Amino acid sequence: MKNKAIIGIDIGGTNIKAALVTGRKIDHRTRASTRAELGPDISIEQIKSVIEPVRKAAKAIGIGIAGIIDSKKGLVKYSPNLKGWKNVPLARILRNAFGLPVYVLNDANAICLGEWKHGAGRGHENVFLFTVGTGVGGAAICEGKLLFGAHGFAGEFGHTTINLDGPKCICGHRGHVERYAGAKYIVARARRKIANNKSLLAGYDTLTPEIIARTAKKGDKVAREVFAEVGQYVGIGVANIIALFDPDIIILSGGIARAGSILFEPVRNTVSRATLGPEHRRYKIVPAQLGDDAGILGAALFAKLTVTGSSV
Amino acid sequence: MKNKAIIGIDIGGTNIKAALVTGRKIDHRTRASTRAELGPDISIEQIKSVIEPVRKAAKAIGIGIAGIIDSKKGLVKYSPNLKGWKNVPLARILRNAFGLPVYVLNDANAICLGEWKHGAGRGHENVFLFTVGTGVGGAAICEGKLLFGAHGFAGEFGHTTINLDGPKCICGHRGHVERYAGAKYIVARARRKIANNKSLLAGYDTLTPEIIARTAKKGDKVAREVFAEVGQYVGIGVANIIALFDPDIIILSGGIARAGSILFEPVRNTVSRATLGPEHRRYKIVPAQLGDDAGILGAALFAKLTVTGSSV
Numbered sequence A, B: 001m002k003n004k005a006i007i008g009i010d011i012g013g014t015n016i017k018a019a020l021v022t023g024r025k026i027d028h029r030t031r032a033s034t035r036a037e038l039g040p041d042i043s044i045e046q047i048k049s050v051i052e053p054v055r056k057a058a059k060a061i062g063i064g065i066a067g068i069i070d071s072k073k074g075l076v077k078y079s080p081n082l083k084g085w086k087n088v089p090l091a092r093i094l095r096n097a098f099g100l101p102v103y104v105l106n107d108a109n110a111i112c113l114g115e116w117k118h119g120a121g122r123g124h125e126n127v128f129l130f131t132v133g134t135g136v137g138g139a140a141i142c143e144g145k146l147l148f149g150a151h152g153f154a155g156e157f158g159h160t161t162i163n164l165d166g167p168k169c170i171c172g173h174r175g176h177v178e179r180y181a182g183a184k185y186i187v188a189r190a191r192r193k194i195a196n197n198k199s200l201l202a203g204y205d206t207l208t209p210e211i212i213a214r215t216a217k218k219g220d221k222v223a224r225e226v227f228a229e230v231g232q233y234v235g236i237g238v239a240n241i242i243a244l245f246d247p248d249i250i251i252l253s254g255g256i257a258r259a260g261s262i263l264f265e266p267v268r269n270t271v272s273r274a275t276l277g278p279e280h281r282r283y284k285i286v287p288a289q290l291g292d293d294a295g296i297l298g299a300a301l302f303a304k305l306t307v308t309g310s311s312v
Helices: A040-057 A090-098 A107-118 A183-194 A209-217 A221-245 A255-259 A261-274 A293-307 B040-057 B090-098 B107-118 B177-181 B183-194 B209-217 B221-245 B255-259 B261-274 B293-307
Strands: A005-011 A015-022 A025-033 A058-065 A068-070 A075-078 A086-088 A102-106 A127-132 A136-142 A249-253 A284-287 B005-011 B015-022 B025-033 B058-065 B068-070 B075-078 B086-088 B102-106 B127-132 B136-142 B249-253 B284-287
Touching: A005 A040, A005 A107, A005 A293, A015 A040, A015 A293, A025 A040, A025 A293, A040 A058, A040 A090, A058 A090, A058 A107, A058 A293, A068 A102, A075 A090, A090 A102, A102 A107, A102 A293, A107 A127, A107 A136, A107 A249, A107 A293, A127 A221, A127 A255, A136 A221, A183 A209, A183 A221, A209 A221, A209 A255, A209 A261, A221 A249, A221 A261, A221 B221, A249 A255, A249 A261, A255 A261, A261 A284, B005 B040, B005 B107, B005 B293, B015 B040, B015 B293, B025 B040, B025 B293, B040 B058, B040 B090, B058 B090, B058 B107, B058 B293, B068 B102, B075 B090, B090 B102, B102 B107, B102 B293, B107 B127, B107 B136, B107 B249, B107 B293, B127 B221, B127 B255, B136 B177, B136 B221, B177 B183, B177 B221, B183 B209, B183 B221, B209 B221, B209 B255, B209 B261, B221 B249, B221 B261, B249 B255, B249 B261, B255 B261, B261 B284
Parallel strands: A005 A058, A058 A102, A127 A249, A249 A284, B005 B058, B058 B102, B127 B249, B249 B284
Antiparallel strands: A005 A015, A015 A025, A068 A075, A075 A086, A127 A136, B005 B015, B015 B025, B068 B075, B075 B086, B127 B136
């Protein structure tokens, strides 16, 4: 019998998650600690350990991983969350170990493929997805095809400038989208506000965007202000995306995508104010639907499309 | 004998230029005044007058025109330079008049196709072209295919925000690229400077970006400063393009593209400072090569590719 499943793998800085994927169906989930602090050799052993139990049922492996990925060569050029990963030929290493074809792509690209095929982007031909977490990533489907660009780095939404005189981003440049929407900057914005205002947030030792969102939903004025402001910055960035890509759907993925209207309302209001010719456009700005599964499903889809020679 | 030529037409606010195009070869140029102030009916008669002398040698017509164009329907939804053009079914009107297939696309898209196939973009698969004139337009070739987006408006570089607290653009929004690089804003920048500084530019009653560029080349300090500043703003915008599209070549078209190093040096310096991971990228920022012919060649190419069912 021909194996039809594909092993989809999502490699993060903390955990490696894998599963057998057949279309939209996810079976045999496996998981391991990335042990990123111990360097690539140990992390690769951890990756192998999640593949081993499911290898016999699979015809290919697809991997999503944060960083600068050369998908054509299956090379991880650099990964911000994985210590010491520099030009690691991940596809070759795993192909040699398991005798299966292996395909590697950037994590935001994997999530975008997953949401496009099985989640919020179903039926759309022009999709821009961005992920908001520690960092802010992005990926584009242009006319039914995932955009890689000349080096595979297309879609870098987080490091686009919206405010050239603005505050410095972690990368050293000013006024990037990530400088406003990255988790630690959202938290810092809240901390500045609670220093001078009464807020339920003052009761937390550790703040996260998720806590701020929950508190905002309870009606806390300061927490709501945080998301109103972050939403305006994100909205300016999204208006740029609309000007350049003209998507019919923009999908927001990552933890704060679940914040609901306290985030989406200021984003949508800003976008509709900041976009030229809104009367000629139809677009939606929506939360992702698949949560953590998007990356696994998208990585598997990438492998499937590549192994069958379809365009992605 | 089978006609192989295609009529390429470039419709501007002042002139309509047409020619018979066979590959890179341009024959039988014709031209007429657009008479835009008299409304669409008169301008359409003017368009017919440039087609008439060459119709018998052609198998199709391709038209580039500024504005919001629905290329699938051959519809000019709106054109900023043509008075009263609203939902004009230009392709249908001309098809009925001449019995030839007619294809219409945005002028920046036409220029981009022309430069890609025959000019500065030859051999590249990921191209971003932007035009700087009265307005600032743009267009993208992504992996060998012109990007239209969901409504045909992709590539709107001029109205992307780089400075959300910046000065207001003609469109009402703040800190757009066009607000810094559009012709009248370049001239206004020069005028502010010559009010307080000695400059050869003070000798001109009417200033244009071209005059400022020529004066800068003569070593005039104020004129050079104008381009150094404009180049920095444009460079931030181009860095955003690199982050989002990851092109291997960026082509600057329009009058000031001929300014040479006084413009390209600050643009290139800013881009290389403002781009993440420059060591992993190879890209060029170059002037367009075809001048006014790019639009005619690209419009003809669009018609050729569409009429033969090739993807564009």
